[in-house]
Amino acid sequence: MFLCNPEHATVSSNQRAREERTYPPFSSAWGNFLRREFNLPENKKKESAMHPLTATFLGGLEEVGMNCLLLSWQDNHLLIDCGLGFPDPSYYPGVEAAHPCFERLEHLEGEIVGIVVTHGHEDHIGAIPQLLKYCDAPVYGPEFAMKLLGHRLHRHHLQTPIHTTQPDDIYPIGPFEVEWIPVAHSVPHSCCLSIRTPLHHIIHSGDFKFEMPPSPRSPNPLPRLGALGEEGVDLLFCESTNVSVPGFAGSESSLYSGFEDVFLRAKGRIFVVTFSSHIDRLHLAIELAREFGRKIVLLGASLQRNVHAARELGLLQLRADDIIDLNDMHTISPRRLLILATGSQAEPFSAMTRIAMGNHKVSLQQEDSIIWSSRKIPGNENAIGYIHDQIVEQGARLYHSPQYPVHVSGHGFREEIQMMHQLTQPTHLVPIHGRQTFLHEHKLLATQSGFPAENIHLCQNGDRLSLHKGEVTRLPSWEHRTVFMANNSTHPLSEDAQRERRQMSRYGLIVLSAQLNMQGQLSTPPQFSLMGVPVPKENAKDWGEMLQERFEESPMEYKLSKADIEETLRRLLGNHLRSAYRIKPRIEVLLHQT
Ligand SMILES: [Zn+2]
Ligand SMILES: [Zn+2]
Known part of the structure; x- marks a missing residue:
């Protein structure tokens, strides 16, 4: 492992970390750690202990994809995963991928101390190059994911430090201690994360399943997850992809x-x-x-x-x-x-x-x-x-599949999700990784097996939770925005461009060109150019004179400026198309003045 800060270069084993954790917070070990890391004066220690851990969901709670979670403690921020989403092409024509908007990260108080990655799937690492435009933080993750990420960063000419993590080690990243626990999934070296501050312990499931029966090539996370559960877990972020499917995913x-x-x-x-x-x-x-x-x-x-x-x-x-x-x-x-x-x-x-x-x-x-x-x-x-x-x-x-036994899912089914709850024994549960339906289903599953409903927190993209002294409360949400990337484009697609594309994909485009004389009247009937409009092109021959007539009948207040005239022509044509053909194509007006 390579760590840029030599003070961070000591990686403790699980055993050593567990021994260290037997110290109460802010007694010698943690106090020394905090003073060293944050230069906290003695009299500020108690005050710092009041700081809650906050979780901000940047993506992944309203879709399968765009997984990105921000943890913050004492102005130190840790990002967990940063993936792409792949929107439905019928609703987002020409969109190759999407990711959460990261602009807000530029204005965070404090420091983003690291980006930690659970595994190498696109929905977990795919947007890291876009994220790195807004924050300059090192990336930590398991070997295969870091190998794939290395290629990706190279293609984007990015030199960000990448640190490969090993399963039996614990990594201090700012005030956070992060441990990667290998789990079975559909890409090598997939992991759950155990993340601690001096005051909190959370587990992030990543994408996982429990191989039943175990495969020789798969890890067995049960003992370690069970041990972490025994030590005490404040909050579990648990994936929900296959929460609706009964049984086990299969080996x-x-x-x-x-x-x-x-x-x-x-x-x-x-x-x-x-x-x-x-x-x-x-x-x-x-x-x-x-x-x-x-x-x-x-x-x-x-x-x-x-x-x-x-x-x-x-x-x-x-x-x-x-x-x-x-x-x-x-x-x-x-x-x-x-x-x-x-x-x-x-x-x-x-x-x-x-x-x-x-x-x-x-x-x-x-x-x-x-x-x-x-x-x-x-x-x-x-x-x-x-x-x-x-x-x-x-x-x-x-x-x-399912006609032939040639595929098993990499995401655990209901029994496996319940096993994750039982092994880690969290006080609070936040379902993640899926559409809202999945997250609600996850809550139902957990309550059916006795998890207190008031300790299950359903969130949407942009929502924020605060964990403090064992209690979870909601903070004001951030506005969530999605950035859409068009095929091979260097710039993202705006929301307006998306709307225009959808409109054009449904009803096509009409370009209306008209000549205005000095008196603000149409000198000739407008001409039309139709692209992808579900109306025979010859029908447009009748529209010119009709539109000229209606335009002349329109009150003067609709013709005071060039913009008014364009809008009036667009509205008159739009009304005609809606009533005659029940279509709403995009209409562009080209106005020439003589
Ligand atoms: Zn995955
Ligand atoms: Zn995933």
Whole structure:
């Protein structure tokens, strides 16, 4: 581990940290710590002990994505995760991703001492480059996440210090002590966080599940979480993704037989489509490829990048001769090929989408078997369904969950969420990571198993909670704003631009051009240019004279300035289109004066 401040360079083991914690707050150990770290005079110690811990939710409570939580204690601030969201393309046309607005962080009193990361998924690390424009804080997180983040920061030409954390160590970051506890999830090195100030102890679940039965490649967090629960936890932030699904998510090892079955049956090539960061899933496919004598082709830039990172960290054992290049595929029998491809969410430019649509060097064949090994993220169902249609129409065999046992979720189901509550025994619970429906369902689940309802705090983006002397109270919320990023654009899309795009995507655009004479009258009937409007273009021929007539009948008070005239023309045309065709296209007016 590398820490920039030499005073912070001592990393205590769990054992040592637990011994230190046996001191009462502000007795010798903590007092020395606080005096050293914050230069607190003796007589200020009691006063500082009054400071509550506050939590501000910057994102992740009204969507699956944009996870970002700010913890503050004594003007020291710690950010937990900072992810992207992926808005529904039918409502946000052309939007690639979204993230919380970070402007407010620039005006915080005190210092942002660090950004701590639970794991390497996009909804947890994807917006860190955007965040770093507003705060210059070091990032701490587990190895695989930091590897992925390093590539991302490099692409953004950012030199921010990145500190890789190890599971058995505790890291002092400002006044916070942070411990990463490995959990099972769908990306390597996923962790829960235990975060302490001298006066508080909270746990952040990250994204997790409990492998039942345990997989050899998965960590077992039960003993450590149980021990932390015994020590006392003031507040648990717990994820809610699968809170509506009964039972357990299932173990990664349970997929072996489902995959093996496809390998046994397949007469041609096998494709596996999954998230490119799901290294355990790739490991399973690669092991079977070896067993069945198949060479591996990697299709998709993110897949190649993640496989490279996983090999460097020893998470994937791939020999050079296991892999063949796309251009050499034709030299190998289809029965000897496994193709790992990106595109599990039918992303438009991903390898599998392009293959299914006939826009790739690789084309589908009748003997191909496609294992679709991922869930459908809400909002992507139609796009994925369309790609599935393309695959089966071309005669390939499609294996997807739940019809075939080729996928298990990385997020715990109801039983696992309850286990997290029981292990950590928190005084207060804040459901996070999901839409409001999920969070409400999470509260219901917890109360049904005896958690006091008054200690469960449902929040929305922008809400703030204060934890003080074991009590949680609400603080005035921050205004929450989302920043939308357009495809390949250097600037975010404003709310106005979003509204205009939605309007145009529903009813199209009409450009009305008109000539005004010196008397402020229309010298000729206006002309119209229609784009994407659900009305035959020839209908517009009748609008010019009608509009000129209505404009001349309009009272003078609507024609006093150029802006008035533009607005009047827009309104007259809009009224006509609404009554004649029941449409509300966007109308742009170009006014020329002669
Ligand atoms: Zn995740
Ligand atoms: Zn997540």
